[in-house]
Amino acid sequence: MYLQFPLIDLIDLFPAPQPVEADARKLDLSNVRGNMSLAYPISNPAACRNSNLFLLTLVFSSPANISQRDAVRRTWANQTLIQGFPVQLLFFLGSSQTSDAQEALMRESANHGDMVQGHAVADLSLLGPTERMVLALRWVITFCPLARFVLLTKDSVFVNLPAIGGYLLGLHRHPEDLYLGRVIQRESPNRDPSNPGYLSPVLYPDKYLPEYCDETAYVLSQDVVRKVYVASAAVHAPVPADVFVGLCAQKAGVAPTHSARFSGDKHIRYNICCYRYMFSSAAMGSNELETVWADLRQGGRCSLLQTYYGLVSCKALTYLDKLSFFNSQGQTEAHG
Template sequence: MASCSLCKLRTHQWCFLLFNVLLFHALLFGADFVEEYLLQPTPGVYTDGIVVDVRERARKLDLSNARENISQDYPMTNPNACRNSDLFLLTLVFSSTANITQRDAVRKTWANQTLVQGFPVRILFFLGSTETFAAQKALMIESDRHGDMVQGHAVADSSLRGPTERTVLALRWVIAFCPVARFVLLTKDSVFVNLPAIGGYLLGLHRHPEDFYLGRVIQRDSPDRDPTSLGYLPPALYPDKYLPEYCDGTAYVLSQDVVRKVYVASAAVRAPVPADVFVGLCAQKAGVAPTHSSRFSGEKHIRYNACCYRHLFSSAVMDSDGHYQRM
């Protein structure tokens, strides 16, 4: 019946439908070109002493000789995960220790690739501490089977401190054991990531990948001023009306130099905020501005067609049974 109705459409009605289809795709795909050419942060002249100091210390940072001592903070270090000196993109997937169902779903779907347009990529799961010996033993067995896990001594996920501490440990691990990766993608085991699309975008950049912090940028987000809240941020600790711009934590990309800058700056950031806000605060202290891309879907639940999903960088969330659902 629907096909018969379409056949009866007049010329002007067909034109109207075609115009709307073209307009929708132009807005979706055209936004990417606008972001790349008009919204890229311009190189700055840094006069702030703190910014200059962070950037200089990040430039000189070398943890390669401290790997043995650093390994004590990682029950599962996986030191040979980045043996490929040509590694283009490293993806760290933050996962709770009990989420084996989600990790297996990731392995069977978007993480089952080692190349993007001929360039090496690596996907690893980053986990925090376990609470029991049995749980740790299960993780060790899983790690031996797949070889794609890193574990840091981070506290449980039930507090804001947990994800933030895990992020700092992950960045430290990258600097010590994977400094060859040109880009680092941070995401979660509940997110579907389109690695071919992200890799193609990064390979097509028209500028040197420095100070590169790409994701769905959150603007004018207010600090939590509720004294009863876990994430309470008192004005004495953070007086500004709005938080700095930051990339939504579902998925974002850092160039290797930004990994180092954020890590160095993290030592001076003590605000009780979510991990993605924490990274934004550290980036601000390092003089790094985030770049927005609408191709990261963030937490939004919108139904696109199949063509659009091939264009998006992150496009789904996974339910508790390990099945991906389109947003």
Template sequence: MKVETLSVSKYCCGTDYSGRSFGHVYNARENVSLAYPIANPDACKNSDLFLLTLVFSSTTNINQRDAVRRTWANQTLVQGFPVRILFFLGSTQTSAAQKDLMAESDRHRDMVQGHAVTDSSLRGPTERTVLALRWVITFCPVARFVLLTKDSVFVNLPAIGGYLLGLHRHPEDLYLGRVIQRDSPDRDPNSPGYLPPALYPDKYLPEYCDGTTYVLSQDVIRKVYVASTAVRAPVPADVFVGLCAQKAGVAPTHSARFAGEQHIHYNVCCYRYLFSSARMSTNELDRVWADQGQKGGRCSLLKTYSGLVTCKALTYLDKLPFFNSQGQAESHG
């Protein structure tokens, strides 16, 4: 694992980890009408696009998408550099639901929908992630960095963008997030995620970034996508990306500013420093965004430090049964 550093990748010049050309992945345009019912092919027309954010969302989560649209996704520049936020969705169950989705897409023009057109051993979120990577390679190769997240997450785009701009290195070989270490494979034969020793003999899974929010540079998008054709492990999507990254020779970079799956107790200076906070309701997104706007300006180092101590202490207390029940009682009072 790397810790908030970048190294220039030795894998470059349009080849993957085995030296093969990436050219074949661009043939995806030929099957676009089948693989992507909502393709949004012109979403990345800006050749100077700095950061593309793909927000994974359930087709029925329109209220959550609207909350994201009017809060943290309501920005097009970070320190003068163009950013673009798109929602990535899977298949609908009925023609009526698809019609509603198409109408939403026509209104906002910020959606991509993908579904598999071939028999695949990948399922659910893993398959959706691979489709998202394929879409980026096909339609958004200009984006220097791609952030993948969920519609229940508050994402601090200015902080993430500032961090990426401050790396002062070539934008290559970056797989950035909250790194999970020494995670054991699922060895329960009755579990849908069962990973038999014959398929994966190691005691621990490779280090990987928690899938709630993470960033890939454009070259890593390609490497992970190419490696995905050779990885067929029944694991969660974020573990799958980690396996593909390992196969491609890419090590994850850790930043504790990503909250992972944690919901961080709100504090204005804490949230200005952190990159993300998970499990946010629509009301919380609205409240946090309004408060961030009303309390404009920067936080001093002292206020940032005290804010981090406060929000992390309260986050810890929120997990304790007594404080949790007290909080729930107050919220329902």
């Protein structure tokens, strides 16, 4: 049995505003905890047994990516406290394609205790972006409702948990309505009818999509998790997961907060002072994760001047990498 989601309806795509905040506050999924096995073959209900959990990190991963998960486990995920506050990391996966692959996942889960598996047709990449996100948020609300913050990321991303945790701990107000990441602005909807992500002007007439945080890494406060989940019932659009969250957040009246310390989809060229300051870097292979972590775990601090020059250096090198990539693409097309 698979989760069913309604077809796009011209009337219901973006209906009249509803009291999302009130519904989110009243939302209680504790009574369905015992009936989650169909939606979550690996439900890991005791993962958030610490009622004082400060930060929950959900890392989206495909079942076959065991070597990348192991690299994350050995590196940036290998910590349970940030400045004395408890943190927890879990991998969120889709269903495997064969019984042997499923048995391997069950063994991996038994060995590490850090996996949640949502019910999908094949692997996570074949699960629709809205269904994937709804499954993840539903799990958080059901089994981890007391985590103050939730970080959503991918297994190909380096995440600087101490830096993110330090930033969150530095917030002097009660952490509500926090939707933090690298904000994408003034992005046009996909108007190509031949593309699977096509968004008809009839369904979405606005010139630009709402502002949203790039999917490589972003943080939601627990109340925003609940608001986005409640709003998702009324937002049915063929868009990527991060755009979907942005649409739901807009409906819930939550605006994203931009931080340039998130790299977005860019791979940041390594510089230790740069990486100590940045919140994330995308497209990290297992070998590079090991190298970066070996440096960072040695401790030490960078002065303000060292941090400044580190950021200038990695930004310049990252730009040159991007320029080199586009030049090589142009040469390939010219010879093709």
